[in-house]
Amino acid sequence: MLDPRDRGLAYGDGLFETLRVTAEGRVPLWAGHHRRLQQGVRALGLPVLPECRYQAAIAEGVAALAGKPGVVKLTLTRGPGGRGYLPPPEPQPTVLWQAGSLPVWSEPLRKQGITMGLCDAPLYPESLAGLKHLNRLPQVQARREVARQGWHEGLLLSCRRQPLEATAMNLFARFDDHWWTPDLLAARAGVAGVMRQWLMAHLAARGETVACDLRPLSQLHGARGVFLCNSVVGVLPVRKLAQWQWPVLDSVLQLQRSADALFLPG
Amino acid sequence: MLDPRDRGLAYGDGLFETLRVTAEGRVPLWAGHHRRLQQGVRALGLPVLPECRYQAAIAEGVAALAGKPGVVKLTLTRGPGGRGYLPPPEPQPTVLWQAGSLPVWSEPLRKQGITMGLCDAPLYPESLAGLKHLNRLPQVQARREVARQGWHEGLLLSCRRQPLEATAMNLFARFDDHWWTPDLLAARAGVAGVMRQWLMAHLAARGETVACDLRPLSQLHGARGVFLCNSVVGVLPVRKLAQWQWPVLDSVLQLQRSADALFLPG
Numbered sequence: 001m002l003d004p005r006d007r008g009l010a011y012g013d014g015l016f017e018t019l020r021v022t023a024e025g026r027v028p029l030w031a032g033h034h035r036r037l038q039q040g041v042r043a044l045g046l047p048v049l050p051e052c053r054y055q056a057a058i059a060e061g062v063a064a065l066a067g068k069p070g071v072v073k074l075t076l077t078r079g080p081g082g083r084g085y086l087p088p089p090e091p092q093p094t095v096l097w098q099a100g101s102l103p104v105w106s107e108p109l110r111k112q113g114i115t116m117g118l119c120d121a122p123l124y125p126e127s128l129a130g131l132k133h134l135n136r137l138p139q140v141q142a143r144r145e146v147a148r149q150g151w152h153e154g155l156l157l158s159c160r161r162q163p164l165e166a167t168a169m170n171l172f173a174r175f176d177d178h179w180w181t182p183d184l185l186a187a188r189a190g191v192a193g194v195m196r197q198w199l200m201a202h203l204a205a206r207g208e209t210v211a212c213d214l215r216p217l218s219q220l221h222g223a224r225g226v227f228l229c230n231s232v233v234g235v236l237p238v239r240k241l242a243q244w245q246w247p248v249l250d251s252v253l254q255l256q257r258s259a260d261a262l263f264l265p266g
Numbered sequence: 267m268l269d270p271r272d273r274g275l276a277y278g279d280g281l282f283e284t285l286r287v288t289a290e291g292r293v294p295l296w297a298g299h300h301r302r303l304q305q306g307v308r309a310l311g312l313p314v315l316p317e318c319r320y321q322a323a324i325a326e327g328v329a330a331l332a333g334k335p336g337v338v339k340l341t342l343t344r345g346p347g348g349r350g351y352l353p354p355p356e357p358q359p360t361v362l363w364q365a366g367s368l369p370v371w372s373e374p375l376r377k378q379g380i381t382m383g384l385c386d387a388p389l390y391p392e393s394l395a396g397l398k399h400l401n402r403l404p405q406v407q408a409r410r411e412v413a414r415q416g417w418h419e420g421l422l423l424s425c426r427r428q429p430l431e432a433t434a435m436n437l438f439a440r441f442d443d444h445w446w447t448p449d450l451l452a453a454r455a456g457v458a459g460v461m462r463q464w465l466m467a468h469l470a471a472r473g474e475t476v477a478c479d480l481r482p483l484s485q486l487h488g489a490r491g492v493f494l495c496n497s498v499v500g501v502l503p504v505r506k507l508a509q510w511q512w513p514v515l516d517s518v519l520q521l522q523r524s525a526d527a528l529f530l531p532g
Contacts, residue, residue, distance in 0.1 A: 002268040002275060004362050009268060009341070011402035012278030044403070045410060075275070083369065084434055085402065085409035096270050103349065121393045124454075125425075128403060135401035136277035136351065137310070137394060143351035144311060159391075168350055188390075 006094055008077025011085065012134035014094070015040040016075045017194075020102070020232045020263060023069045025062040028262045029231050032194035037076065040131040046078055047093055057097040064099040069263065071232055073098045077134070105233055110256065113239030113248045114152035114228070116166065118217075119145050123156040123164050125188035132191055142167045153228060155241060158187050162214045169228035169236065170196035173220055174249055178209035180223075186214055195231040195259065202258060225249035227256075234259035272360055274343025277351065278400035280360070281306040282341045283460075286368070286498045286529060289335045291328040294528045295497050298460035303342065306397040312344055313359055323363040330365040335529065337498055339364045343400070371499055376522065379505030379514045380418035380494070382432065384483075385411050389422040389430050391454035398457055408433045419494060421507060424453050428480045435494035435502065436462035439486055440515055444475035446489075452480055461497040461525065468524060491515035493522075500525035 007013035017033040027033075034051060041048055054074060061072030079092040119142045128135075138156075146154040146167060153166040164182050165171050170193040172181045181200065184190040203210045220226065225246050226238040235256035237248040273279035283299040293299075300317060307314055320340060327338030345358040385408045394401075404422075412420040412433060419432040430448050431437050436459040439446045447466065450456040469476050486492065491512050492504040501522035503514040 002270050002272075004268050004341075005364060006268075006275065007406075009272065009275045009343070010282070010400070011406050012400055013403060013406050016276070044407075075270075077275070083366075085405045086413055087406065087410065098271060100349075124392050125390045126404070127387045127390070127407060133403055134276070134278055135403045137279060137399055137401045138392070139351045140273075140277050140279050140353065141310075141393060144353065147352055 002094070002096070003080045005080040006077055007079065007082060007087065008075065008094060008134055012136070013044070013087070014075060014077030014134045015044070015046075016073060016132055016134060018232055019058065019072045019074060021062055021065060021070050021072050022263050022265065023067060024265060025065070025067075027058060027072070029194050029198060030058075032197055033074075033231070036132060036192070036194060037074075040133060041076070043128055043131055044078070044133070045087070046076070047091060049076075049093060049095070053095060057095050061097040061099040068101070070102055071100045073100070075134070103232065105236065109152070110236060111248065111253070113237035113246075115240040116153045116155050116228075116238050117146065117149050117151040118242050119154040119156050119167070122159045122161075123189045124159065127188075129188040129190060130184055130192040139167050156190070157217060158189060158214070161217050162187065163217055163220055165190040166228050169193070169230045169233070172196075172199065172227050172229065173223035174225040174251060175223055178211050179203055180211045180213075180215070183212045183214050193230050195229045195234065198231075198262075199229060199235075199255065199259070202255075220244070225252050227252045229259065268360070268362070269346045271346040272343055273345065273348060273353065274341065274360060274400055278402070279310070279353070280341060280343030280400045281310070281312075282339060282398055282400060284498055285324065285338045285340060287328055287331060287336050287338050288529050288531065289333060290531060291331070291333075293324060293338070295460050295464060296324075298463050299340075299497070302398060302458070302460060303340075306394075306399060307342070309394055309397055310344070310399070311353070312342070313357060315342075315359060315361070319361060323361050327363040327365040334367070336368055337366045339366070341400070369498065371502065375418070376502060377514065377519070379503035379512070381506040382419045382421055382494075382504050383412065383415050383417040384508050385420040385422050385433070388425045388427075389455045390425060393454075395454040395456060396450055396458040405433050422456070423483060424455060424480070427483050428453065429483055429486055431456040432494050435459070435496045435499065438462075438465065438493050438495065439489035440491040440517060441489055444477050445469055446477045446479075446481070449478045449480050459496050461495045461500065464497075464528075465495060465501075465521065465525070468521075486510070491518050493518045495525065
């Protein structure tokens, strides 16, 4: 149970990470999650905790999964108190975990691709862009729209109508001679996903070009293929966005297998 | 205690109001707080609760104050659960209260005015502007800056360097023939305060002109006097902003007395 004065509740004053755990209890992408968590800790001015503090919470979550693959969500808040917005001078951070099963994406969708719509509200810029902080109302509102519209996911555009990300996944596209993902730092918006980071490094290590910049929505139409990713689901091809359609590329399915392989026994 | 799966904690998926309570347990500005709460409920798509549900929570907070004037903070969240950002189809909202003493602003500061600085980060636009939702990291970050700099408060500017509000107070200025407060709806940023609303109505009822638009920062220099307000503190004159100084106008101290009178016995 949580102290109702916790600043995570009062102001969303904290961070979270959603970790995919293998059946053997490994968290293959922990290094990436931990790196982003530390960036968030610095940006928010939270006390730096030793890594073992997080690992202890994750171990409890893994134990609760009892040998099943699943998800452990780690939440770090600035802890209780502080009169108004000003944090207490020596915050006592709260570390929480929750364990759950893996979300199910049907095999046909994973192979044939999902349907995406364009969300109405732009993703406005913010000072803490890229980080996985607890101020997530824009994503909650966008996800409500996705459900109302019956899409699988929704594409969030910048105020200049540049594609940025989906509500809970990052965006990639394959162009003739390169891969592309939106430059969230330049847009000052969105969450820089751990799977996005892994894929960028993985593609670069294979000698492939990954462009990271901002492009008008219209340019996405000229992509050969489009996919979404996150560190729980892996890679999900996009078949349809509003009136546009793309084929599911073999190279995207190959990336999907590479991402899935991270979580195979071994 | 709070369910750690509460969406207020997970995503800041909720709203709050900070109510000033008189020694007799009255909440003179409740109508304004309730109106804004209802706007937030509609915007977030939360279930509409009967007003008595809030009043019951406030009554508990008032009882905890035990006859002292103070503050009751009311928090409304979408309640527990929901896989990821998507809310559960039938949310069970959480209503929480916390009671506390009134913040102390020394009499000299209330009469001679406070010192304000310019916060570095702009207040970016957002879809839920005006509402008092739980996504308050920009204000937390700005309030940390205010403390680091040793100011009493900080002025938040828009991306176009237009004055918007302080970290926890709204801004007013007196010009030659009218009052002015920033148009937060046009800026799509900030919290439309209940005391701001009360003052706008109070001034209009007295036949005074209150302009509500967006102006460049430089125009504030030409104001005859400047003040901040919120529903707990009332009216607080500003003596200094960065290199600029203003006198404390009698008309501002008169507004301060009018705001204070709301909370007098009677």
